[in-house]
Amino acid sequence: MHGWFYDGGYMMGIHGVWWLALLVVTGGILLSGSGRFTDRTDTGREAPHEVLRRRLANGDITAAEYEERKALLDRDGGRST
Secondary structure (H helix, E strand, C coil): CCCCCCCCHHHHHHHHHHHHHHHHHHHHHHHHCCCCCCCCCCCCCCCHHHHHHHHHHHCCCCHHHHHHHHHHHHHHHCCCC
16 A cells, blocks of 8 residues: 555654654743843842932932932942942
């Protein structure tokens, strides 16, 4: 009995499906781990300078208070942003 099923055509189709499944699984693994090696120090919290800028923009503090507190942060943190 020769035909599509016995001549290997069926097996080639299954072989192609396995390759496709392998590619889908590999792609899923790569995409799920894509954010894994980012900077882990980011906790989603605002930096002190960002809080100061937001409070100044909202009118919670004056420009003089902003400058005073920013100077303290720059002195204590050893950096300026």
